[in-house]
Amino acid sequence: MLKENIEKTEKVQISSIYGPVDSWRLGKSLGVDLIMDPSTCSFNCTYCQLGFIQKITKDRKIFIPTEKVKEDFLKSNWKDAEIITFSGSGEPTLALNLGEVIKEMKKITNIPVGILTNGTLLNDPDVRKDVLYADIVSVKLDASDEDTLQAINRPATGVNLDVILSGIKKLKEDLVGAYRNTPILQIQIMFMPQNKNKIDDLAKLLNEIKPDEVALNTPTRPYPGGWDIITRGAHGEDAKKIKYPTKPLVQLTHEEAKDIENKLKELTRLKIISVYDE
Numbered sequence: 001m002l003k004e005n006i007e008k009t010e011k012v013q014i015s016s017i018y019g020p021v022d023s024w025r026l027g028k029s030l031g032v033d034l035i036m037d038p039s040t041c042s043f044n045c046t047y048c049q050l051g052f053i054q055k056i057t058k059d060r061k062i063f064i065p066t067e068k069v070k071e072d073f074l075k076s077n078w079k080d081a082e083i084i085t086f087s088g089s090g091e092p093t094l095a096l097n098l099g100e101v102i103k104e105m106k107k108i109t110n111i112p113v114g115i116l117t118n119g120t121l122l123n124d125p126d127v128r129k130d131v132l133y134a135d136i137v138s139v140k141l142d143a144s145d146e147d148t149l150q151a152i153n154r155p156a157t158g159v160n161l162d163v164i165l166s167g168i169k170k171l172k173e174d175l176v177g178a179y180r181n182t183p184i185l186q187i188q189i190m191f192m193p194q195n196k197n198k199i200d201d202l203a204k205l206l207n208e209i210k211p212d213e214v215a216l217n218t219p220t221r222p223y224p225g226g227w228d229i230i231t232r233g234a235h236g237e238d239a240k241k242i243k244y245p246t247k248p249l250v251q252l253t254h255e256e257a258k259d260i261e262n263k264l265k266e267l268t269r270l271k272i273i274s275v276y277d278e
């Protein structure tokens, strides 16, 4: 009982807002963590900066009340941010109050809002309604086949590639017909040894989805051996403060990244941005 109370008190004291941190994809990014429970996600990616996910689930709930997120936001350095990014300690679309929190922030500021999502819940119309409040929706798509999805993303039971692709395509349809706001749809691909030779298959999926842009990534942050809240925003020097031993991950060489970028450009004609861009 005492332990539970201490944990509750700590959770109230830790801010749901962190940064701003430098994000190559999005600029000076203020992080919003609607999870903090601890790490909770419908994936358990082998490269996740949060380490092994503590709770693998696809059930939505309210983790942090909107009022607390708003208070934390007002106390933060939000005015220094170029973008407000919903990411944090897991999958942001698991938070039932995602749309409500974005609406509250938009009452305070015009700073654009981005969501980094793994796309696993996009078949749910309520989730799609929530993400439509954002200005950029960045959806992870690392796998072009089921085996690769299982090998890299290790999804929750019931999540498979067909589910993910149908959700992304429904979101794309909603974006085309959006009356309120039209967020940019970005597909983000993390290149790992298991998918770096699957460019033709990934290009085929990208041609079906037709996102506004594609972000090519390589694991620049180490994989921590345990859960620690600071991993949600730990870049560069901050990554050294993680209290668990960390494991560096295999990164693409500059040459590999350029080859992949050129090949994807040729096969899709889409706008491609890369973690290796100057």
Ligand code: SF4
Pocket (backbone or CB within 6 Å): 041, 042, 043, 044, 045, 047, 048, 049, 050, 053, 089, 090, 091, 117, 118, 140
């Ligand atoms: S989807 Fe994101 S938060 Fe979830 S396990 Fe993968 S990298 Fe981590």
